[in-house]
Amino acid sequence: xxxxxxxxxxxxxxxxxxYGPHWADELFPKDAHFLLPYGNGRSYGDSCLNDSGAxxxxxxxxxxxxxxxxxxxxxxxxxVLLADILALVVPMGWFLPVxxxxxxxxxxxxxxxxxxxxxxxxxxxxxxxxxxLALRRSDQGVVLCSVTENADLFHATIAGLGxxxxxxxxxxxxxxxxxxxxxxxxxxxxxxDAFFDLSGESDRDYEYTVAWIDCLAQGKFLGRxxxxxxxxxxxxxxxxxxxxxxxxxxxxMPFPLVNVWSLRAFNSLYYRKxxxxxxxxxxxxxxxxxxxxxxxxxxxxxxxxxxxxxxCVVPPESAKESIRAxxxxxxxxxxxxxxxxxxxxxxxxxxxxxxxxRPGATLALDFPNQGxxxxxxxxxxxxxxxSAGGAVYPAKDAxxxxxxxxxxxxxxxxxxxxIDPRFSSSFWRRVTRT
Amino acid sequence: xxxxxIVGATSAIAEATARRFAQEGDRLYLVARNPERLAAxxxxxxxxxxxxxxxxxxxxxxxxxxxxxxxxxxxxxxxxDTILVAHGTLSDQKACESSxxxxxxxLQTNCLSLISLLTHVANRFEEQKHGTIxxxxxxxxxxxxxxxxxxxxxxxxxxxFLQGLRNRLYRSGVTVITxxxxxxxTPMTASFRKGKLWVSPEKISEGISRAIQRxxxxxxxxxxxxxxxxxxxxxxxxxxxxxxx
Numbered sequence: 001x002x003x004x005x006x007x008x009x010x011x012x013x014x015x016x017x018x019y020g021p022h023w024a025d026e027l028f029p030k031d032a033h034f035l036l037p038y039g040n041g042r043s044y045g046d047s048c049l050n051d052s053g054a055x056x057x058x059x060x061x062x063x064x065x066x067x068x069x070x071x072x073x074x075x076x077x078x079x080v081l082l083a084d085i086l087a088l089v090v091p092m093g094w095f096l097p098v099x100x101x102x103x104x105x106x107x108x109x110x111x112x113x114x115x116x117x118x119x120x121x122x123x124x125x126x127x128x129x130x131x132x133l134a135l136r137r138s139d140q141g142v143v144l145c146s147v148t149e150n151a152d153l154f155h156a157t158i159a160g161l162g163x164x165x166x167x168x169x170x171x172x173x174x175x176x177x178x179x180x181x182x183x184x185x186x187x188x189x190x191x192x193d194a195f196f197d198l199s200g201e202s203d204r205d206y207e208y209t210v211a212w213i214d215c216l217a218q219g220k221f222l223g224r225x226x227x228x229x230x231x232x233x234x235x236x237x238x239x240x241x242x243x244x245x246x247x248x249x250x251x252x253m254p255f256p257l258v259n260v261w262s263l264r265a266f267n268s269l270y271y272r273k274x275x276x277x278x279x280x281x282x283x284x285x286x287x288x289x290x291x292x293x294x295x296x297x298x299x300x301x302x303x304x305x306x307x308x309x310x311x312c313v314v315p316p317e318s319a320k321e322s323i324r325a326x327x328x329x330x331x332x333x334x335x336x337x338x339x340x341x342x343x344x345x346x347x348x349x350x351x352x353x354x355x356x357x358r359p360g361a362t363l364a365l366d367f368p369n370q371g372x373x374x375x376x377x378x379x380x381x382x383x384x385x386x387s388a389g390g391a392v393y394p395a396k397d398a399x400x401x402x403x404x405x406x407x408x409x410x411x412x413x414x415x416x417x418x419i420d421p422r423f424s425s426s427f428w429r430r431v432t433r434t
Numbered sequence: 435x436x437x438x439x440i441v442g443a444t445s446a447i448a449e450a451t452a453r454r455f456a457q458e459g460d461r462l463y464l465v466a467r468n469p470e471r472l473a474a475x476x477x478x479x480x481x482x483x484x485x486x487x488x489x490x491x492x493x494x495x496x497x498x499x500x501x502x503x504x505x506x507x508x509x510x511x512x513x514x515d516t517i518l519v520a521h522g523t524l525s526d527q528k529a530c531e532s533s534x535x536x537x538x539x540x541l542q543t544n545c546l547s548l549i550s551l552l553t554h555v556a557n558r559f560e561e562q563k564h565g566t567i568x569x570x571x572x573x574x575x576x577x578x579x580x581x582x583x584x585x586x587x588x589x590x591x592x593x594x595f596l597q598g599l600r601n602r603l604y605r606s607g608v609t610v611i612t613x614x615x616x617x618x619x620t621p622m623t624a625s626f627r628k629g630k631l632w633v634s635p636e637k638i639s640e641g642i643s644r645a646i647q648r649x650x651x652x653x654x655x656x657x658x659x660x661x662x663x664x665x666x667x668x669x670x671x672x673x674x675x676x677x678x679x
Contacts, residue, residue: 022446024470060621063477064477
């Protein structure tokens, strides 16, 4: 039987039942279990899990319903993967308005988590480009939602963690491109101040900006890394070839391959991967947006115990100090990941009641699951984020306290009114009942 | 560009295969019972690149409409060169054991309705001297087993019918392909426990495309079922009858 884990494979949860609807007209199963839609299992923690409840495996709803080549409006069922959309629309000169760091998420999942990407400072979140959606609810049947019809439910469903009903289909406004190429620059920077300078000067001219951080660097090198910025390329004479076949990480490692030695070696080498301080290249969009999608099942690298991802945002006023404090704790703990990512969000608020992105700087990285030690470390990080007035991303979380969640997302009570009476998740029970 | 008639177009295997046809830009004529589901499949295939998608809501058991259906498909697409027959139900063996009416219904859906369709199509293709007939049969037809012999009987009859048709139409340049899938993870088999031998409809559709390209005769999907079924057929009957299969 197919496994229904989350991407971090922590915590473990076993659904009592799994249903696989294939058609939008299928009703919910009649038994008494609480339901939760499950997309492609790319949420890291327990927001896609429903321990002892029932999952609705939405991948069977994977049809394109319409695509207007001239306006770029795509309507598709909720189980369609962003990868399928790209395969269809890129050759026709269109691209996703917003894409997260993996293209293997469903449209329903992208809406339910209101995902963001490297262009947040320009275009906001995924949910801001959804024009309309259909929701199946246990109490109201099929409800059409947009900013003009059932607007409250629409706004609750964006970043609604799948709790407001099952999204059946959605209409998304795509953005035009000239070709599949990206015009990119990679700039090495030696500390956190340099990062904020680069970010400040790049966000105006570059649609996409993000930085990789060496999370083990300390002292005057704290926060050093590589800054990546880019735009969709203008028409080119010669286009870069798409990357070859993806490879899968074959087996579960019996122990995590990520440890302080491998991490130190990787980070030092990666920081020096280019000789020049700045390198400009025209590249295919895949390696630019989805470096990790090249290795399927890369989560197996962390072994059977899995890993915890941590992504927070801290407000702009104190962003530099907060990020510095977070990085200091991580570097001292000698933990953290190959891929630590730092980005400055823009000022566009999403209408989603539980939307995570907000003005400020966001830091994301993962930690091999070392039990209590890891949980304690993340609690320490939460203390800083909470006192700065920031937030932690539910889609990536497996452990934040209910108290912190309610502080990070003050509209949670308002949101609660829109939850489908038959829906629940492991995450929701954890953060509202403890 | 091919002109393809698909009967049972909302079945998981047919839908997966039709997506491949759509990507090639073929013209498609889809037949299924449920109008909403048929419409969803049609818009998907259109978006994926099919040059033309037409639909007809029809229960394949309504054999009086078969001749008209084929004429319709031929006229609206401006020709007909391929048919994929994929409709069917997974019989409730226990219900069939206690009721002949139930058994007859299953044989009607999974065997007689196909034979009716194929009779019409065979004659058209024989006349035009080209065409490809692809039919989803099953490994279940290779040997009768207590757990699903009514379904197996229907599929065995279909496979044998196709054998004869292949032999008859060979001289007319018409290809007849029997597809025998093993365990496929589809809504039809939703209630089954899935082991290692189960595959997705996408995997099966890949095999179907290949079979059409190579003008194959009988194709087991995935390939290893050919060997499993050779072994199962080799077991002597006086031993086989004692097995719980």
